[in-house]
Amino acid sequence: MTGPRGRMARAAEGLPRTFWFLWGAILVSQLGSFVILFMSMYLTKERGFSASFAGLVVGLAFGGGGMFGTLAGGFVADFLGRRRTLLAGNLATVVLMTALGFARDRVSILLLAVGVGMASNMIRPAASALMIDLVAEEHRPRAFSFQFWAVNLGFSVAGALAGFVIDVDYTLLFLLDAATTLVAAVVIYVAVPEPARGPGGTPARGKGAGRGGGVAAVLRDRPFLALVGLAVLFSVVFMQHMSTLPLAVQDAGLPPAAYGWLITLNGVVIVLGQLFVPRLVRERRPERVLALAAVLMGGGFAVIAAGTSPAFFVLSTLVWTTGEMLNAATGPALAASLSPDHMRGRYQAFFTVSYNVAGLLGPSLGGYVLQHAGRALWLGCLGLGALTALGHLAAGAARNRSAARRDPVPQPSAPAP
Template sequence: MRGWLRDTTGGLPRTFWYLWAGTLINRLGSFILVFLAIYLTQERGFNELAAGLVLSLWGVGGAVGTTLGGMLADRWGRRPTLLTSHLGAAVMMLTLGFAQELWAVAGGALLLGLFAEAARPAFGAMMIDVVPEQDRLRAFSLNYWAINLGFACAAVLAGLAAEASYLLLFVIDAATTLATAAIIFVKVAESRVPVRASRISAGAARPRGALRVILGDRVYLGFVALNLLGAVVFLQHISMLPIAMADDGLSPSTYGMVIALNGVLIVAGQLFVPRLIRGRSRSHVLALAAVVMGVGFGLTAFADAAWLYGLTVLIWTIGEMLNSPSNSTLVAELSPADLRGRYQGVLSLSWQVAGATAPIFGGLVRQQAGNAALWLGCAAIGVVMAVAHLVSGPARERRAAALRPPTEPAKPAEPLTAVQSAVPQAAEAAVAAPAIAGHAPEPTPAR
């Protein structure tokens, strides 16, 4: 056990652990997004369409925030971007908690999404800056573990707090966000290397050409498109799952307990996943993760009791656990050194687009075609994603090898036709989330 612990946590930079602690504290209070759909429909009396639109505006604000956050992380710096986004998010959480009219709630959700999600690109870029490539699989897994440890506790506590006062959810979330900002302010130094001193990235001579470089990177954009599909499926657990459980007569606290199983399983097993998938084909791991996640969400069509909903959560959580480490390390390797913030921003943008569209698509499908059609459609998307990962995997590995600094040992490219075992059957991951996962997400995730 001591050897496993040393192999899992040893040798990581001090800055990483400060970021890790901030993540854990922030996620311990991540109450709002988990219960926003229930708050809007049950406490405020809005209909499903209005609730979906508010959640979508959160996603729209997040899309703007991640784009702006990625640019600021590269130009202004990781640290000031993180501080500004956390402080702004804390203020908007309190504002949203006191908002009464629909227009005020919608505007608060829009601005909260902007500030909260602006932190994602800066956080991801700083993680890549301070952690060497050979340690990133462990680092991202540990960070994802912290996200879900906090999320598991938050889901249970939020369900209990919601029965006392929904306003308490907003206050606690704001307080933990401010605590994270305090850790960054006191303990975390700027990690961005000035552009003039950085290694010139392949295909990007100047940061001001970043948009042209990213739009021309078809390999990366293809990966982002797959992440978008996965996020649309994954985010149904925030938008449509609580509504489906409420229709079956289950209380908000029951939803909190069921969704907490996601965090519990990740906390119990995520630290073993890096060793499980080490040395295996990333495209095969990602394909398997997509299938498992699709099956988990697809089985929700047949759930009508708390234990059945819990079983589906456990299944798609295994897919999430397999996805997150490979997803995060691949994004890091596909990001040119001078454009890490912007590349992280584009990936986070896919989560925000999903956040804006998933509630609307989910609500429309559920309303027009029924509950079963929504969840079986999620299963079909999982199969499509799996095939796409298998087809596009070799090109991604070649691109990662081309961007790898000459001083780092090259990893062998994925074989074009070899069929190998993706992962022994057993255990999930964000995004990212942020992730899907996330929420962080995502990274999944500040959520």
């Protein structure tokens, strides 16, 4: 088979059945991710709140609340189990999301939105840790690529469907979001068992399972912290796609729909690219792949400095989307290789929280630079991307030594009944 079906079959080779149920749960949940995309519009147009209050809600919910939920989810996943954390996070999201849809006063909306941000982000490190448990090390880059594919496909479909849902009733956004989250929880409950666990309550993975460790242990791991710091820099540039890029489209005199088409193009490229990216990064040195991804991310936005016709925006999106795909296929797998077996949830939480930190920093920094320096923002993205690339190349040797010192990871053990 040499067509798309054959490429997909080769890309899926070696990934266990349980992984695909987990992948399906992620996809279903993302298909209903309406609220995160349209919260600001809902609060201003439907509820009549100010833009500043809408910004406060979104920032606290999906920035601050998301950061706390991500870190908490990693610790809970290590101590209570991946499956329990996934079920608790999904079910809490269902309840809080439904309540948020019917909330009307400022305090209730703010508190419930923060609760949704915390509960929904608990799921992310637990899902990543479970994927690491289930998938052999050599197949993890492809597993994370498929996870990335599911998230982006879900967001693309959700964005398209939301326009029809809004025409009926804004409250329906919250109810459908809660419904898809509930379906995801049912899939996990029925088809995703907890991996087999050792005597100490940690995944049965050899000598490392008996050692302790907490925040201090993670903070002492300099190669891993360097990776997290570089992930923050990369994501600060990436965040411009949802903060300053729409402003650039507007300033270029293009209609608002043009930005929507760019985001759709981003999703289409990602969906198609996952047929090829896993093969491209296989057996490549991760620091080189991440360095290239950073240069492409910064360079993609730098294209806008050269011109603001639709062709430049399309070219820009194609370039930075390529960097996004390379980073998503390599970064999480590299973080997994640096994590002790009994601390996978915590390490994935710290790595994932880099996105939350960038979500707080990227839009505000980008907006400030765009307001005061105009197009210099896009050249600054290139500079920050190049700096991130140099950081990856400089840190590569130390990271490789750190990964080599970890206990060998055997083939994933059979799930517990």
